[in-house]
Amino acid sequence: MLHTNLSRLLASGGPKRLISTVNKLTTVEVNDKTGIAILTMNRPPVNGLNLELLQDLKSSIDEIEGNKSRGLILTSSSPTIFSAGLDILEMYKPDMDRCRAFWSQLQETWLALYGSSVPTAAAINGHSPAGGCLLATSCEYRVMVPKFTIGLNETQLGMIAPQWFMSAFLSVLPQREAERALNQGRMFTTEEALRVGLIDETANSKEEAIEKCAAFIGTFAKVNPLARSLTKQQFRAADLQQLKNGRKEDLEKFLFTVSQPALQKGLGIYLEGLKKKVKKQ
Ligand SMILES: CCCCCCCCCCCC/C=C/CC(=O)SCCNC(=O)CCNC(=O)[C@H](O)C(C)(C)COP(=O)(O)OP(=O)(O)OC[C@H]1O[C@@H](n2cnc3c(N)ncnc32)[C@H](O)[C@@H]1OP(=O)(O)O
16 A cells, blocks of 8 residues: 555655755655655754744745645654643743744744645654644644643643634544643643544654654545645635634734733743752652
């Protein structure tokens, strides 16, 4: 089968061409034989989504759209973290001009990933809270390595996930499951995520996760690419349009939220908790 051959080739580390190293925080590697691009986030220690990582992600997605890749696999260079979500330092005691640019870029990057015309899959090789989960659920398929967690934990931070975070989550989970998980700020283990359908498969290693993502992308090998991409875009059009129509309002809500003293206090305590955890180890 064609898609099995594609995934074997990719996994074998077969002939690869490094198409782009121009971005500092992401790399794009396109397999010459399969035409599948692997987009790797590389912002140690936790792939916190700051302005620059979001810019590099967007430019890598554009590059993959432009170079006629057959699919996009999103993964991380860290052995334990897919992405820790939004970089809290972008929201804690922020410079408001940068904060505005940060949120606008997040919107831009999400529109590009969720609306991408190529098949997308996430090889989730580490923890994936909040914004990390947003990236994963914006892809069409998810394969996750065991012993990690994934979910939208915003309420645990005293924050509200915007509507478009929910849209991506709801494109994967039934409303009842999604609503409960968001209200609780629930983080799912790999096994729990598989059980509820938040991920599609598990894999024992990053390499195997990439191989399974490639196999998923291979399932489209015999489907007309234009028909496939227009079908995907029709499914996602309403979610994309909702943000496009409300971008300014969404940005203003975000800026208002982060300027609230109670939120700043909460973020300070949360950051402190993360640092204390480091000291205890
Ligand atoms: C009417 C309705 C209107 C609605 C409108 C709403 C509009 C407003 C919306 C606002 C929405 C905001 C949305 C937010 C989404 C997010 O993504 S918020 C971020 C959430 N992320 C997290 O909670 C993850 C926190 N991190 C962890 O749980 C752990 O770090 C980890 C599991 C990812 C990794 O653990 P471990 O490997 O043990 O590493 P650590 O030692 O914990 O971390 C290393 C290092 O990184 C720092 N760090 C970790 N995560 C973040 C982060 N997200 N941002 C910034 N920094 C982070 C951590 O503090 C350590 O730093 P030091 O080395 O100590 O300096």
